[in-house]
Amino acid sequence: MPTNLQNERLHFPQVGEVEVVRIKRKDIELQVQPNGQCRVRAPLDLSLADLSALVEKRITWLEAKQAITTLNARRPKEYVSGESFWFQGDEHSLDLVKHGKRSNLVFDGRKFLLLPDAASEGKKWFTQFYKREAKEIVGKLVSKISSRLGYSPTSVKILELGARWGSCSKAGGVNFNWKLAMLPPRIVEYLIIHELTHLDIPVHSPEFWRRVEIAYPEYRQAEAWLKEHGSKTTL
Incomplete structure (x- = not known):
């Protein structure tokens, strides 16, 4: 299993911080996350100094990859074949x-x-598709999760929420971004649990997160996934 428990980091002026992930392997693998963060998967027994030297040799490639990845994350869709x-x-x-x-x-x-x-009008048609699918996907999951956890939301709506994934109303309703249709089911489940918990606890207090963790123990991983991949939902 990959690990970065030592919290190792390398830093290069060209690309900034490079996260080090130790894994059983013989060589190194350079990666650029969708948010532009650089990462190197490295052998368990390779010293940090030797690793730094190896990354330095490929810094030009890493810099170019980072630039392209960051640009693509922000680039609107063109609605062409192959996209x-x-x-x-x-x-x-x-x-x-x-x-x-x-x-x-x-x-x-x-x-x-x-x-x-x-x-x-590709954006229009994709938006309609995602809204329709989100209504079905989220509706079924909210019903299932609410029954399991004992919640009774007064309404479930699919809306345009900008950068927010969800919200809840004072009247006891829950709202979700139509972009949830793009996300993995396990992440959608987390976001639903998150908003349902807000029906009881409006703020992100320690008690709120304790309740979320009881219902969804992997919530930290879900939050990390959203931070890393959320930009991919751009149309």
């Missing part, structure tokens, strides 16, 4: 093709199919 879109935690490619369906955009289980004439 990738997230759905329930997996990336699926887009094909501009006449598919014979009623909707301009359909998902066939493997990829998205968009009518070529509808590409100019």
Whole structure:
């Protein structure tokens, strides 16, 4: 299992901080996370000095990769064939093709199919698709989780929430961003538990997080996942 329990870090002026993850392997692997954070997976017995020297030799590649990754994370979609879109935690490619369906955009289980004439309004069609799917996905999960944890939200709405994943109202309703349709089911489950807990505890107090952890012990990993991958939900 990968580990960075020693909290090892390298620093290079070109790319900033590089996180060191120790793992059983013979060589090193450089990675750039979607948020631009650099990481190196390294052998357990490789000294930090030797590791730094190896990374230094590939710093030009790492710098270029970081620049491209950061740019792509912010770049709006172009709605062209071959472009990738997230759905329930997996990336699926887009094909501009006449598919014979009623909707301009359909998902066939493997990829998205968009009518070529509808590409100019691609964002509109993808947004409609995600809103429709989020309503079904979130609705079912809220019902299941509420029953298990003893909550009774007065309403469940799928909305445009900007940078927020969810919110709750004073009237006891819960609201969720339609972009939840892009996320893995386990992350959606966490976000639902998070908002349901807010029905009882409005603020992020120690008691709030204690309640969340009881219902979802891996909540810290879920928060880390959202921080690392949240930018991928840009349309």
